[in-house]
Amino acid sequence: MGTVSLPDTWAYALRLPHDPRAARVARMTVRAVLSGHGRLDELDSVELLTSELVGNAYRHTGGPASLRLTALADGRLRVGVWDSHPRIPAPFGEPPWDRAPLPPADADSGRGLGLVPEYADSWGGWPLGDSPLGRGAGKLLWFEVGGARTPRTPHRCP
Template identity: 85%
Template sequence: MGTVSLPDTWVYALRLPHDPRAARVARMTVRAVLKGHGRHEVLDTVELLTSELVTNAYRHTGGPASLRLTALADGRLRVGVWDSHPRVPAPFGEPPGDRVPLAPADAEGGRGLRLVQEHADCWGGLPLGNGPLDRGAGKLLWFEVSGRDA
């Protein structure tokens, strides 16, 4: 009888309602998943950045959001947040990894995306659906953090 080992790659997805508690639910989910997979080294960063993206989805849309956590074979972790608004904000609207001027630390908004620039290894975003029948398809924002070997 052979032993069963958990795969290094996995995917979790979560649909979030348009609710002010969505960021908290996302944080709790990220914490549980990463602890369950022994990914303690990225837990705080992923939890913080996920919370920022989900909060933005709630604040800037009137619809639901989705969260997707993907562990890649090389140890990286990719987090994607979909929402129903088609506009991709800077720095996500720039080519992945490009840096744009950061919001001042005392600014009313924009600090969450500053955190992504400071703590993620790479990030990006894309509007979804360009055809006339794709109205309301929204956008996907994502970031990646390095794995164990970083």
């Protein structure tokens, strides 16, 4: 009888309703998935950044969000969060397209996405255009950690 070898790559997806508990559910999911796959070195940073992205999706949209965790063959972990709003916040966007700036350091709120350059190895985002129903399809924001270290710079596409 042969042995079973676990794959190096995997993906998990979670649909999140517009609910104030969505960030907590996303954190619990990240913790379960990364713990189950022995990726504890990245757990704290991935949990933090995922919580920020999902929390922003709740605060700035009236609809659901989706979370996708993907282990890539080279050891990187990619986290993507989709929501229904097309505006790309800093630091994910690239001028001149629709970019929301980071708030000042002394602002009472809104500084969470500024953690992305501190904890992620790469990140990016893009608007998803129009849906067949004539409404905006929202945006996808993503970040990566782990694998071969590269300069920490934003990218438009993964």
